[in-house]
Amino acid sequence: MLGKYRLTAMPGWRLIIPVIQSMTKVDIRVKAVDVPDQDAITKDNVSVNVNAVLYYKVISAEKAILEVENFYYAVSQLAQTTMRDVVGEVDLDELLTKRDQISDRIQQIVDEATDPWGIQVVSVDLKHIELPKDMQRTIAKQAEAERERRAVIIKAEGEVAAADNMSKAAKVLAESDGALHLRTLQSINDLSSDQSNTVIFALPLEVLRAFESMSKDKNK
Numbered sequence: 550m551l552g553k554y555r556l557t558a559m560p561g562w563r564l565i566i567p568v569i570q571s572m573t574k575v576d577i578r579v580k581a582v583d584v585p586d587q588d589a590i591t592k593d594n595v596s597v598n599v600n601a602v603l604y605y606k607v608i609s610a611e612k613a614i615l616e617v618e619n620f621y622y623a624v625s626q627l628a629q630t631t632m633r634d635v636v637g638e639v640d641l642d643e644l645l646t647k648r649d650q651i652s653d654r655i656q657q658i659v660d661e662a663t664d665p666w667g668i669q670v671v672s673v674d675l676k677h678i679e680l681p682k683d684m685q686r687t688i689a690k691q692a693e694a695e696r697e698r699r700a701v702i703i704k705a706e707g708e709v710a711a712a713d714n715m716s717k718a719a720k721v722l723a724e725s726d727g728a729l730h731l732r733t734l735q736s737i738n739d740l741s742s743d744q745s746n747t748v749i750f751a752l753p754l755e756v757l758r759a760f761e762s763m764s765k766d767k768n769k
Contacts, residue, residue, distance in 0.1 A: 575610035579671055582621070584628045586679075589636040591644055598679040599636055599644075601652070603628045603659065609667025617666045624663060628673070631658050641684075648675050 584601040591597060605624055607613045613620045635655050636644060644651065652673045660670035680688070 573614055575607055575613055577607050577610065579604055579606045580621075582625050582628060584625065584632060587629055587633050587636075589633045591636060591641045592638060593640045595641045595684060596681060597636065597641070597644065598677075599632060599675060600677050601628070601632055601655070601673055601675045603656075603673045604671040605663070605668055606671060607667060608669045612665065612667025620663075620666055620668060623666070624659070624668060624670075627662055628655070628659055631655050631662075634658075641680075644678060648678075651675060 582603040582605065584603055586598050586600045589597055589599055603624070607620070617623045632655055635651055635658070639647070639651060652675050656670050656673040659673065663670060
C-alpha cells in the first residue's frame, strides 16, 4: 500500500516506481563492434595498422548493467587494447599467415575478461592489416625472388629429367645395330619437309672408316 492506493501490475509486467527506480532495455541479440584502426608494433619491430570486428552478445542483462557502467564502450576499448597486445607478441610473418589463430587468441582473452560482465564474445575477425610502403616493396621483392627461385629449380629438374631420358635413348641406340643410322635418316626426312632449311649431312664414322679401308686395299 502507498497511502490509500494499492500498486498492482499485470502478469508479465514489472512496475517501476518513478525517481526511486529506473528501467534499462538490454538487447540480447548478437552485436558487432567495429574495432577501429590501431597502430601496433610486431615482435620483429615492424609498424602495422590493424583493424577488426568483434561479435558478442549479452547472456546476463543484470550483470551487464550492474557490473560495468557502459558495456558496449567497455567491450570496444578492451578489444582495442587486446588486439595491440596480441599483435605485439607475434612476428610479421605470423601476423600475415596465421590470422585465424591470432583472432582466436584475441577472442579468448576478451571473452575471459568480459565473462564477469555477463557478456559472451562469439568471434573476432581481423579485417585488414596495413603495412608501411617500404615494407610492401620489400615483401614484393621477396615474393618475386621466391618465384624466380622456384622457376630455376623447376627448369633444372626438367633438364635433369631430359638428360636422363637422352642417356637412356643413346644407350638403346648404341646397343641396337643400325638404329643410329635409322634415326639419322628420320631426322633428315623431318628436315627435308621444309624447303627453307639447309641440310648439312654428316656421314657416320663407320662409313668414313669403310672408305678408308677400301682406299688402303687399293694402294696395296
